[in-house]
Amino acid sequence: MAIDWRQYRCENFYDELCEAPGRPRPAARKLAEYLGALSEPEMAERRLAAELAIKVMGISFTVYSEGKNVDRAWPFDIIPRIIPLSEWVKTEAGLKQRAYALNLFIQDLYNDQKIIKDGVFPAELLTESVNFRKQCIGVKPANGVWAHICGSDLVRDKDGTMYVLEDNLRVPSGVSYMVENRLVTKRVFPELFEATTILPVDDYPAQLYDTLAAISPRPLDQPNVVLLTPGIFNSAYFEHAYLAQQMGIELVEGTDLFVADDDCVYMRTIYGPRRVDVIYRRIDDLFLDPEAFNPDSILGVPGLMRAWINGRVALANCPGAGVADDKVVYAFVPAMIKYYLGEDPILPNVPSYLCMDPKQREYVIANLDKLVVKPANESGGYGMLIGPRSTPEEREKFRRLIEANPRNYMAQPTLALSTAPTMMEDNTVEPRHLDLRPFILSRGSIESTYVTTGGLTRVAMVRGSLVVNSSQGGGAKDTWIVDLDDSPAQSQSMGGMSQSQAFGSSESPQDTAVRGDD
Amino acid sequence: MLSRVASNIYWLGRYLQRAENTARLVNVNALLLLDLPRGIPFGWEPLVQIVGSDDLYRSLYGADYSESNVVRYLLLDQRNPGSIHSSLHAAREILRTVRDATPREVWEKLNDLHYYVIGQGEGALSRSRRGAFLQRVIDGTMLVYAVLSFNMSQDVGFQFLRIGTNLEQADMTTRILDVRSTSLLDPTGRAEQLAPLYNIQWMSVLRSLTAYQMYRRHVKARVNRTGVLRFLLQNREFPRSVTFCLTMVMSTLPHLPESRSVERTLWRVRALVQDANVDKLVEEGLHELINEIQLGLSDLHEALAVVFFKTPEV
Numbered sequence: 001m002a003i004d005w006r007q008y009r010c011e012n013f014y015d016e017l018c019e020a021p022g023r024p025r026p027a028a029r030k031l032a033e034y035l036g037a038l039s040e041p042e043m044a045e046r047r048l049a050a051e052l053a054i055k056v057m058g059i060s061f062t063v064y065s066e067g068k069n070v071d072r073a074w075p076f077d078i079i080p081r082i083i084p085l086s087e088w089v090k091t092e093a094g095l096k097q098r099a100y101a102l103n104l105f106i107q108d109l110y111n112d113q114k115i116i117k118d119g120v121f122p123a124e125l126l127t128e129s130v131n132f133r134k135q136c137i138g139v140k141p142a143n144g145v146w147a148h149i150c151g152s153d154l155v156r157d158k159d160g161t162m163y164v165l166e167d168n169l170r171v172p173s174g175v176s177y178m179v180e181n182r183l184v185t186k187r188v189f190p191e192l193f194e195a196t197t198i199l200p201v202d203d204y205p206a207q208l209y210d211t212l213a214a215i216s217p218r219p220l221d222q223p224n225v226v227l228l229t230p231g232i233f234n235s236a237y238f239e240h241a242y243l244a245q246q247m248g249i250e251l252v253e254g255t256d257l258f259v260a261d262d263d264c265v266y267m268r269t270i271y272g273p274r275r276v277d278v279i280y281r282r283i284d285d286l287f288l289d290p291e292a293f294n295p296d297s298i299l300g301v302p303g304l305m306r307a308w309i310n311g312r313v314a315l316a317n318c319p320g321a322g323v324a325d326d327k328v329v330y331a332f333v334p335a336m337i338k339y340y341l342g343e344d345p346i347l348p349n350v351p352s353y354l355c356m357d358p359k360q361r362e363y364v365i366a367n368l369d370k371l372v373v374k375p376a377n378e379s380g381g382y383g384m385l386i387g388p389r390s391t392p393e394e395r396e397k398f399r400r401l402i403e404a405n406p407r408n409y410m411a412q413p414t415l416a417l418s419t420a421p422t423m424m425e426d427n428t429v430e431p432r433h434l435d436l437r438p439f440i441l442s443r444g445s446i447e448s449t450y451v452t453t454g455g456l457t458r459v460a461m462v463r464g465s466l467v468v469n470s471s472q473g474g475g476a477k478d479t480w481i482v483d484l485d486d487s488p489a490q491s492q493s494m495g496g497m498s499q500s501q502a503f504g505s506s507e508s509p510q511d512t513a514v515r516g517d518d
Numbered sequence: 519m520l521s522r523v524a525s526n527i528y529w530l531g532r533y534l535q536r537a538e539n540t541a542r543l544v545n546v547n548a549l550l551l552l553d554l555p556r557g558i559p560f561g562w563e564p565l566v567q568i569v570g571s572d573d574l575y576r577s578l579y580g581a582d583y584s585e586s587n588v589v590r591y592l593l594l595d596q597r598n599p600g601s602i603h604s605s606l607h608a609a610r611e612i613l614r615t616v617r618d619a620t621p622r623e624v625w626e627k628l629n630d631l632h633y634y635v636i637g638q639g640e641g642a643l644s645r646s647r648r649g650a651f652l653q654r655v656i657d658g659t660m661l662v663y664a665v666l667s668f669n670m671s672q673d674v675g676f677q678f679l680r681i682g683t684n685l686e687q688a689d690m691t692t693r694i695l696d697v698r699s700t701s702l703l704d705p706t707g708r709a710e711q712l713a714p715l716y717n718i719q720w721m722s723v724l725r726s727l728t729a730y731q732m733y734r735r736h737v738k739a740r741v742n743r744t745g746v747l748r749f750l751l752q753n754r755e756f757p758r759s760v761t762f763c764l765t766m767v768m769s770t771l772p773h774l775p776e777s778r779s780v781e782r783t784l785w786r787v788r789a790l791v792q793d794a795n796v797d798k799l800v801e802e803g804l805h806e807l808i809n810e811i812q813l814g815l816s817d818l819h820e821a822l823a824v825v826f827f828k829t830p831e832v
Contacts, residue, residue: 056626056630270524270774
């Protein structure tokens, strides 16, 4: 049996591909027709082809289970998510605006702190921030950019509004899967790429390389750029290797590098030490340099902070950039945009209640059963309360946690995350919740900022679930930005799709993301 | 080239070569046993001796060198770091760490083979399916090597792959010569009964190294001990001969940072192999010679590790 879109039960949420059962959105019509014309064995065959491609291409992620690190094939749904270019252009502009303001904010916090002096951002938030690094005070990185790579999570609510759920400014991951998802889709549905103008996504590694090379402290034609990984046991190791390979740079571990007496960073090669100019580091701040931070870290490089502060090496992202991806600081991003740029935010934040404010705290505590409560600095969806699914004991526990440390908590309404058609084990199609993580490369101005074409769509494969975590049944979809005006012959075929969805998240797409639905 | 990456690529070469050699060894032994009279005492035990892990084997299986145990041990046992499964697993783990330095297609081919071994390995314990399984392993490793040779820049990293591959082969060739030249037949048997079997024995040595056909072409003499030893130790054209392998290693040196210690060690072991007077080697003499060559290969590995792989002092 082929897919019958009239049987597709999407009416309870905003569905990215269908306005209603049997009514695909304009941008998805071609795809819906195409899929509807495939027989069930044909669909099953395509799905197997995708599974095989993923296995053979070795697209994997690592999970820690039963005391062993296991490399798992990347869970992938073959039905792409579609966003019309007209919508994406606005989203892209909003992301550029946001990333630019965030970088101005970080630079300000570590230097003049004007935003605090002007009373826009509360000083006590800073003093209690666990991601504020006093070692970074007074540092002015090249072009004023601290978070060169930002992964922002977007979700769409029931009315179709796309919200920014959070910004990941430390070591966001997932971009390699975005590129790989496209390769898999091309293998599985090559015909669709002929009929539709789908914007390519594979420019990212080249853009990333340019971003990194531009911050070299030495004016060289060919700066020595490396990617610093915690190693093979890191869940994002696949991505580290992938990006290094795609950029043609060395993938290094902490032990491959050392800082010499001249404060320069060198890597150990068969030819002897060779100077390193730029480090794209995928290690958290606190493990970067055992001399400056966690003395037990064996992942980092002793003296690295000294080299960075003295301008002998560039780090991306800069240490301390995480101060702005605190979930409480998040609530101030719209104000930051106004303050630094004098503009209104293009993309809205999810409404947030800050527990440090007595009135808002009161509201949160009175409505714990309706809200999602998040701690400021946890990632991976840890330490959250999802009100509508909580027990009275859990709510009581959170009431006490919040009252003990109000600065550390914020709350948001549970969103009815949008859905998209997803293939099930039995080859039928059902709606599943999803979110979107685009990646933004900042180079010091709005104009020079690069945003990925779409991003990584993560989907909760379990019915009703909001957990997109791939170790917990989450998967991914290819994300198509479709130019309807440019499509051969049928300009009506792609129209108002939209997308994005939700889920909490964290730095890593393998980590949980959770947003409550209702 | 990072020292760590150079080391990993070197080991990648070794593990791939090891998996291939092990597959050939098992294959040939099965054929050999079909030709030998019943009651030959050493059926499968020599294979364990060749791969040099008798102690480990005994700790796992005791003194039971049955076909099923030895084959499992050599092919699938993850507790044996030299089994085909372990070698491919190690090669794959290494490839993960040097993924950025090697062509993507290599990863796909190796990954494919790795899953094949995991999926079909148990079936290979039965004789009927073992041949096809081993052939697939041999094909798969050669395919990986071919993709590396044709798709990877023959830069300094590639030289380490060649060094690893050739050192492993030289090591395996000497091990096979050592074990196979001594243990196959009971020398107290009657000479006229054993004579035809010696022939089979030396043919199997050649076959383990896919050398039979090339031997016939080059040596133009019947298969005999002296001819086989000379061919596998000193032939300059056959890719699995020890001399050939060491010459290959030598040819990589101009592409590497200069190192007197590596050069010296390499010259020494190569001279040892080439200067050996094969005609005069009695059995004990052969064993000693091979011991010396093995020590030389081990010195060479050590020199490479010190010069290129070890984390240098700051």
